[in-house]
Amino acid sequence: MRLTRDQVLARALDLLDEVGIEQLTMRRLASALGVQNGATYWHFASKQALLEAMAEAMLAGVADGLDPVRPWPERLAELARRLRRALLSRRDGARIFAGTFFPEPNALAYGEAAIGILRGAGLSARDATWAVDTLTYYVVGHTIEEQAAARLPDGGGPAVARLAGALDPGRHPNLLAALDHIPAPHPEEHFAYGLELLLAGLRAKADGK
Amino acid sequence: MRLTRDQVLARALDLLDEVGIEQLTMRRLASALGVQNGATYWHFASKQALLEAMAEAMLAGVADGLDPVRPWPERLAELARRLRRALLSRRDGARIFAGTFFPEPNALAYGEAAIGILRGAGLSARDATWAVDTLTYYVVGHTIEEQAAARLPDGGGPAVARLAGALDPGRHPNLLAALDHIPAPHPEEHFAYGLELLLAGLRAKADGK
DNA sequence: ACCTGAACACCGTTCAAGT
DNA sequence: ACCTGAACACCGTTCAAGT
Numbered sequence: 001m002r003l004t005r006d007q008v009l010a011r012a013l014d015l016l017d018e019v020g021i022e023q024l025t026m027r028r029l030a031s032a033l034g035v036q037n038g039a040t041y042w043h044f045a046s047k048q049a050l051l052e053a054m055a056e057a058m059l060a061g062v063a064d065g066l067d068p069v070r071p072w073p074e075r076l077a078e079l080a081r082r083l084r085r086a087l088l089s090r091r092d093g094a095r096i097f098a099g100t101f102f103p104e105p106n107a108l109a110y111g112e113a114a115i116g117i118l119r120g121a122g123l124s125a126r127d128a129t130w131a132v133d134t135l136t137y138y139v140v141g142h143t144i145e146e147q148a149a150a151r152l153p154d155g156g157g158p159a160v161a162r163l164a165g166a167l168d169p170g171r172h173p174n175l176l177a178a179l180d181h182i183p184a185p186h187p188e189e190h191f192a193y194g195l196e197l198l199l200a201g202l203r204a205k206a207d208g209k
Numbered sequence: 210m211r212l213t214r215d216q217v218l219a220r221a222l223d224l225l226d227e228v229g230i231e232q233l234t235m236r237r238l239a240s241a242l243g244v245q246n247g248a249t250y251w252h253f254a255s256k257q258a259l260l261e262a263m264a265e266a267m268l269a270g271v272a273d274g275l276d277p278v279r280p281w282p283e284r285l286a287e288l289a290r291r292l293r294r295a296l297l298s299r300r301d302g303a304r305i306f307a308g309t310f311f312p313e314p315n316a317l318a319y320g321e322a323a324i325g326i327l328r329g330a331g332l333s334a335r336d337a338t339w340a341v342d343t344l345t346y347y348v349v350g351h352t353i354e355e356q357a358a359a360r361l362p363d364g365g366g367p368a369v370a371r372l373a374g375a376l377d378p379g380r381h382p383n384l385l386a387a388l389d390h391i392p393a394p395h396p397e398e399h400f401a402y403g404l405e406l407l408l409a410g411l412r413a414k415a416d417g418k
Numbered sequence: 419a420c421c422t423g424a425a426c427a428c429c430g431t432t433c434a435a436g437t
Numbered sequence: 438a439c440c441t442g443a444a445c446a447c448c449g450t451t452c453a454a455g456t
Contacts, residue, residue: 002419002420002421003420003421025447025448025449026448026449026450027447027448027449035421035422036421036422036423036424037422037423037424037449037450038421038422038423038424038450038451038452039420039421039422041449041450041451042419042420042421043420046449046450047449047450098353101357101368102371103371103372103375103376104375108375108376108380108381108384109380111383111384111387112380112381112382112383112384115383115384115386115387116382116383119383119386125383125386125387125389125390126387126389126390127402128383128387129387129390129391130390130392130399130402130403131402131403131406133351133354133392133399133403134347134351134402134403134406134407136350137346137347137349137350137351137354137403138343138346138347138350140346140350141345141346141347141349141350142342142343142346144307145342145346148310159310162311162312163312166312166313166317167312167317171317171318171321172317172321173321173325174320174321174324174325174328174334174337175317175320175321175324177324177328177334178320178324178334178335178337178338180334180335181334181335181338181339182338183339183342190339190342193336193339193340193343194339194340194342194343194346196410197340197343197407197410197411197414198343198406198407198410199410200409200410200413200414201405201406201407201408201409201410201411201413202406202410203413204409204410204412204413205406205409211438211439211440212439212440234428234429234430235429235430235431236428236429236430244440244441245440245441245442245443246430246431246441246442246443247431247432247433247440247441247442247443248439248440248441250430250431250432251438251439251440252439255430255431256430256431
């Protein structure tokens with residue numbers, strides 16, 4: 001039976017979970033589909049086009065059914081948590097998302113909802129847009145690190161040991177004090193902390209106008 | 210004359226400026242140095258090791274001589290601006306930095322200074338560490354986008370047009386209102402806005418304790 | 419319409435052998 | 438100590454030709 005675009009996309013997402021972004025090649029995908037190298041290029045013009053479609057697929061429903069009666073900071077926090085969860089739904093999902101640019105429906109729905117929430121809170125179109133950019137950099141940056149840390153050998157122990165070994169008590173007292181708080185073991189709390197920081201800043205902006 | 214490690218590194222940074230991260234290959238670097246493919250591997254164990262050294266080189270002096278008498282929000286803002294400038298100093302500098310993990314001296318000095326400033330403001334070691342993570346995700350995320358936007362054809366006009374074409378006035382009223390505020394033309398203001406947002410959040414945290 | 423087969427123009431990395 | 442020459446094991450992409 002012939003392939004469909006959706007079958008190629010679904011296989012690509014499963015292959016991503018299996019092997020990660022680094023090993024996700026058009027040749028391995030073709031092999032997983034049982035076709036020759038060139039075959040996938042009939043369904044997607046390029047690897048980049050496939051990656052865009054994968055990112056878009058991960059974002060399905062990210063902005064759907066946000067409760068309109070809750071206060072705006074809660075709605076925005078919910079949207080940020082949903083974006084994080086969408087990116088976490090696939091291995092290296094955050095890196096896939098970060099590498100795409102094209103305005104697809106689900107990505108647009110996220111931006112539309114986020115900007116709408118902040119304009120509703122009283123921010124200008126400019127401030128709302130730039131604040132959403134800030135929030136999105138945070139969610140994506142955090143989630144990239146989170147997914148990278150989750151793949152570190154032995155729960156990140158060797159990496160922390162390497163960092164500890166590079167520290168000099170005289171030069172790096174603050175980093176030494178911070179060693180207990182390396183994010184890897186507490187991604188949920190770590191994410192919530194930065195999100196709350198941004199919301200505190202936004203509340204100050206919204207109240208000040 | 211034989212190559213030194215520093216010569217390889219300097220050539221790699223210049224080649225990065227010339228061709229960008231996508232075209233920066235070990236083969237082109239060897240060719241630019243007038244040696245065979247394998248030669249650079251005597252000086253750097255892998256491409257990744259070279260990229261780490263490049264990131265570290267860009268961060269030279271990033272935390273030096275911060276005025277200790279200025280208020281902590283100004284010191285932290287200054288440090289964030291310096292990190293951005295360091296990443297902007299080379300084409301795709303932010304992407305190079307984002308791809309590295311090893312604790313080298315200049316990167317450590319940045320983290321040490323940033324955490325120190327926030328602990329001095331009264332934050333716990335945990336809060337200071339996580340807040341610096343948030344700030345750093347922001348600076349890096351912003352600068353990656355900024356450098357990508359700067360390389361877009363025709364000042365990003367076609368990309369904005371493509372976005373505009375994907376918008377539906379009924380579905381995307383807020384994105385339409387936001388179209389005038391696409392970051393590309395105003396990176397300085399855009400960066401300052403998000404930075405101020407984070408500082409407002411941090412002031413609230415610092416005052417609240 | 420959809421895929422094969424084969425090629426093109428590359429990659430990072432390794433390593434025996436040279437100097 | 439430092440580099441050459443050559444190979445190994447891959448890449449993304451294209452496209453005439455098949456069905």
